Amino acid sequence: MLNLFRLIFVLFVFISVVSYGGENQKIKDSLNLLRLNPNIHDTTYIKYSYELAKYYMRQSDSIILIMNESLELAKNIKYKKGCYFGYVSLSSIYKDQKEYEKALYFINKAFKFTENQRDYYKVLDKKADIYFFSKENELVIETYHTIIKLTEEDKDLEQKSHYLNKLANFYYQTGNIGACIENLEKAIKIVSDTSIGIITSYNNLGYIYQQQNDFESALSVFTKGLSLTKKHNQKHSESEIYINISSIYKKKAEIEKGKTKDSLLFLSH
Secondary structure, three states: OHHHHHHHHHHHHHHHHOOOOOHHHHHHHHHHHHHOOOOOOHHHHHHHHHHHHHHHOOOHHHHHHHHHHHHHHHHHOOOHHHHHHHHHHHHHHHHHOOOHHHHHHHHHHHHHHOOOHHHHHHHHHHHHHHHHHOOOHHHHHHHHHHHHHHHHHOOOHHHHHHHHHHHHHHHHHOOOHHHHHHHHHHHHHOOOOOOOOHHHHHHHHHHHHHHOOOHHHHHHHHHHHHHHHHHOOOHHHHHHHHHHHHHHHHHHHHHHHHHHHHHHHHHHO
């Protein structure tokens, strides 16, 4: 009977929002009605509230109100996962608003509610992201080294490779190409070809060589990555690498054309 009631209620929600303009408004209205259904469980209410909050990103007062209300409920019913998402979400909101102290305050609260090591890594990763946006580069590096050390202690090579890629990206963003390449090469070495994650490392390393106009190194790396995309049937990654290889040949042709033009101009004088 309860399932029938919920089905009728969901149908009512669907019909009631059809007249509203804009897809986002329809979604917000649907989620709001669903979460206010008195027959749903508290944890479901929290999930709908967090989902609803995503559609209020440009209305900071509304989103913070919803998040705080749901977080308090999660704490009261000892819903660990709800607390985790609540603190992480509030941290992200304040980071987007450039209130970095508040962002750090809430992300530090999230550590207590992680349910496994990979969640713990993710919280540290988000902390590094806050440091990046607040231009505290030394703390970004320190935080990523902490994550990488933890992955080594946990013998989680997949995650170590993943966060070496993250650190490499930071070095790329800040112009330290040497350190970027060094970390990408480490990421490739520590996992075997049976790992799908290694494809990302090859693609990233090839991209860096490509940006440095080191086309031969880029093509060598992309070729290795391409063979792995076929081995693991990763069609999306395969298409990305083909696009990058195509871009290299196009750029090489443009450079050669430019050299030829310069030579002809020189010879004409």
